[in-house]
Amino acid sequence: MKPRAARLLLGVVVAGLAAAALRLPAPTPGNPATLLGALGRNDELDLQPWTQHDTLGRGETLSGVLARRGLTAQEAANVLAAATPLDPRRIPAGLPIELRGDTTDRRPQVIRFRMAVDRILHVARYGDAWAATEEVLPWVVDTLMVRGTVREHLYQAIGEGSDSLLSGRSRDELAWSIADIYEYKIDMSRELQQGDQVRALFERHTAPDGTQRIGAVLAAGLQRGGTEIQAYRMVKADGRVKYYDEQGRSLAAAFLRTPVQFRRISSNFGRRRHPILGTMRQHAGMDYAANAGTPVRTIGDGVVVFAGTRGGYGNLLEIRHPNGMVTRYAHLRGFAKGIRRGSRVSIGEYVAYVGSTGLSTAPHLHFEVLIGGQHRDPRRALAQAEAGPALTGTELAQFERVRDAVAFALEQPAGTVRALGN
Ligand SMILES: [Zn+2]
Known part of the structure; x- marks a missing residue:
């Protein structure tokens, strides 16, 4: 190490210790301006390095946030022109934004957009110009x-x-x-x-x-x-x-055990201590509570034998499987694209969407299994012995x-x- 470099490093270490003793925010090594500011030596402007946090509100634009933080319209436009990885049409509300300034200026020197938990876009000021660098953080x-x-x-x-x-x-x-x-x-x-x-x-x-x-x-x-x-x-x-x-x-x-993925079943329902007992006797099927629009999947390969409206079932889908078993999916909001009578479907394929049509008071899937036209308990009919x-x-x-x-x-x-x- 060259003496000059060593002296600089020593200076950084001493400055760090001093900052710690003063209970000031630890300065960033490599940024002398910040160091000086942390030590309060810059009496001329009497500014501390500063950081502000903000988030993009719902229905708000990034220009709006930057204006709120004191940037002129031209500055905001320059920042956003530099921030090309940010697609204005795809920025989610709640995007965290951090603005940092140093001791020399009340205007931000760096603006950081946290695009994802592992991606930060740094947009830094160079005189009147701005340049962006993207940082990918390791998991x-x-x-x-x-x-x-x-x-x-x-x-x-x-x-x-x-x-x-x-x-x-x-x-x-x-x-x-x-x-x-x-x-x-x-x-x-x-x-x-x-x-x-x-x-x-x-x-x-x-x-x-x-x-x-x-x-x-x-x-x-x-x-x-x-x-x-x-x-x-x-x-x-x-x-x-x-x-x-x-x-x-x-x-x-050959068969899945449920027509709605566990992760998509309403958590209240999934967290229920006991399954609904007596459901089979009450109405010959299983109910799965899920949000309207939740995809419904066919529990096995088969052919659609009915896709339409039928009384209290509302929108109903019936699938016949190769072993002769028929499954019924009811109260649907609608059917997946291309699903109609005669369509061939493969196990796990999304065939419809949860709804509340027919005799139903809240969105849920009503599911039935029939063998030889008789209702069967799906828990038994779909159990895989072998x-x-x-x-x-x-x-x-x-x-x-x-x-x-x-x-x-x-x-x-x-x-x-x-x-x-x-
Ligand atoms: Zn039901």
Whole structure:
């Protein structure tokens, strides 16, 4: 290190200590003006480095915010002309904006737009001109183990199991991911019972501001009445992600267990302690409370045999499946594009939207299963007794490596799991 550089560094360190002693905001190294300001040496203007926070209000324009913060119309126009990554038509209300000035001026020197939790656009003043730089912040990924016991419902089990590990929102996200993994096996909104146990090994992504997201669920276990359905994640050669049990048998089956994804069912409903009992006797179907417009999916491959209006059902869709079973979806707001009598549909395809047509007082999906024209309890009719197709050959060998790499971690207590060496 050259002496001059060393002296400068020393100066920065001393300045830092002085600032700390004065309980001033820590100065930014590398910005001498800020340092001087923090130490109060700039008597001439008697300004401190300053920061202001603002957000874009609903129906407001960025020019409006900048004007409110004291920029002239011309300055605001220059700032926005420089801020090309900001698409004026796609800026969400609530966009956080930070303005910073230094000791020399009351006008902002830097304006920061937080475009996403991991993207900040810095627009800095250079004399009368402005230039933008985009900063992408890294996410930290770690692997976690969560275990929960059902007392009331899936949200509660995951919530308690991940208490100190996940934010509220990402606890729900994890519950949704787990429900998706078991979507051929169990209706998580109705069939979990007190004492059922759930565990999951998954990746947690954390943004610099602490925002969390749930990444891949690497493995999971759902224990009900003494038996556990394990799920191991494998990426197939074509890039698709599939889950298999410990023997390499697919968790996928001919039918999904619910026509509305668990994550889209009204949380009040999903958090209900008991499923609605006696529903079958009352009106021969299952109700799923969801917002109007929520997509409805067909629980299996089939052909549309009715798409139209029918009495108390309101807008009704009927699908006949290859095994002869017919499923009915009622009170719909409408049908997905191209859905009409004779249309072929594939399992999981969005076929309609939740509504409240016919004899219905609030948006919900009324779902029925009929076999030979007789109503059946969907919980029984859609239950998959047999396991799905098993992996073979090289795929099985690949699966076994994946499984063995995570099986150890799956036995660990809740918390952060050391990086998996596979
Ligand atoms: Zn109903």
